[in-house]
Amino acid sequence: MDDSGSMRKTDPLNLRLSALALLIRLLRDDDAVGIVKFDEGAQVVVPLDPIGAEKDRRALYKADTAFSARGAYTNIYTGLKTALQEMQQRARDNTEKAVVLISDGLMDVNPASGVSNEDVLRALHSALLPEYKEARVKIITLALSPAADRSLLLAIAAVTDGRYFYTPKAEDLSQAIFGIFDELKAPEMVPLKGQRAILDASVKEATFFIATDVSKGGVALVRPDGARLERSRQDPTAKWFVGKDYVLCTIQRPMVGEWRVE
Numbered sequence: 001m002d003d004s005g006s007m008r009k010t011d012p013l014n015l016r017l018s019a020l021a022l023l024i025r026l027l028r029d030d031d032a033v034g035i036v037k038f039d040e041g042a043q044v045v046v047p048l049d050p051i052g053a054e055k056d057r058r059a060l061y062k063a064d065t066a067f068s069a070r071g072a073y074t075n076i077y078t079g080l081k082t083a084l085q086e087m088q089q090r091a092r093d094n095t096e097k098a099v100v101l102i103s104d105g106l107m108d109v110n111p112a113s114g115v116s117n118e119d120v121l122r123a124l125h126s127a128l129l130p131e132y133k134e135a136r137v138k139i140i141t142l143a144l145s146p147a148a149d150r151s152l153l154l155a156i157a158a159v160t161d162g163r164y165f166y167t168p169k170a171e172d173l174s175q176a177i178f179g180i181f182d183e184l185k186a187p188e189m190v191p192l193k194g195q196r197a198i199l200d201a202s203v204k205e206a207t208f209f210i211a212t213d214v215s216k217g218g219v220a221l222v223r224p225d226g227a228r229l230e231r232s233r234q235d236p237t238a239k240w241f242v243g244k245d246y247v248l249c250t251i252q253r254p255m256v257g258e259w260r261v262e
Contacts, residue, residue: 002079002103002144003037007069010104010145011170017064018243019173023100024060025241025248026181026207027051032095034086035063038079039071040110048090074108076101076152077120080139081128087137097137098162098184104144107152121152129159138162140180144170174246178209195261199254206254210247210261219247224257 001016024033034048045066051057083099091097107117107124132139139162141153146168157164163183167176181187192208199206210219221229221238229249231240241248 001035001037001067002039002074002076002105003067003069004039004071004074004105004108005069006074006105006147010147011069011173013170013244014064014067015170015173015244016102016144017067018245019177020064021061022174022177022241022243022246022248023181024051024057026177027185029057032090032092033060034083034090035060035066036079036083036086037067038075038082040073040075040078040113042075042078042082044082044086048086073110074103074105075110075120076103076107077109077124077128080124080132080156084128084132084135084137088135096184097135098140099132099137100140100142100180100184101153101156102142102144103153104148106147106149124156125159129156132160140183141165142167142176142180144173171245174209174211174243192261196258198258199256201256203254205250205252206259207248207250208259208261210249211245212247214242214244214247220262221249221251222260222262224255224259228262 027033029051032048032050034044035046037043037045046060046063051060080099080101087097107121109115109117109120137160139156139160141157141162142165143150143153144167150166154164165176165179167173208221212219218231223229229235229238237252239250
């Protein structure tokens with residue numbers, strides 16, 4: 001994830017960190033996640049490991065404290081290089097592998113480093129991306145503003161058999177994260193029509209994503225039998241997660257029939 005200073009203007013509310021938490025929430029306990037931040041250089045914030053139990057998932061959410069958006073430069077190459085090294089050293093065999101790259105800017109290398117932007121871009125295309133291809137690690141890219149080098153991010157995704165997303169506003173990030181999750185896991189999805197969804201007996205677990213302004217109050221799920229599920233009320237079958245612009249609720253063994261969002 002890009003941690004350069006331009007993020008303060010592009011994403012002043014740090015919605016990208018809320019979106020990162022959403023992606024972690026959507027993944028399963030046995031999925032492995034690592035987090036790398038980059039500006040002029042790159043740093044592994046969270047080593048690549050299985051998410052594990054709920055207590056370990058909460059520790060991942062706290063990784064957002066490592067992001068400051070104070071970097072003066074944006075070296076996408078070093079971020080991708082560090083991510084691939086982490087993948088090569090720690091990823092499990094016989095698993096699908098992907099890197100999600102989120103950036104709001106252009107390749108902008110520190111001139112004091114002795115290399116130019118052109119040098120780094122050449123190394124990216126001639127060496128690093130082929131290395132990703134050989135390792136069968138796809139890159140899913142997300143351009144976070146109109147200022148991002150969208151052609152570069154599109155090319156990175158295309159060369160590695162990944163997928164490219166563009167969100168001109170940080171407020172649209174949560175929807176983009178769902179697209180990324182779909183690319184990573186290809187889950188079965190039931191669309192909400194008029195805030196309603198019909199679930200059948202084949203559904204063993206259902207996750208409801210509700211885009212909402214959480215400052216205006218909570219939301220509730222209404223089961224087919226009319227019972228209301230709310231975050232403020234304890235229910236062992238429901239797990240709630242609240243972001244800045246969404247509410248997520250996962251139901252184990254959901255009741256068959258029509259569910260409503262209120």
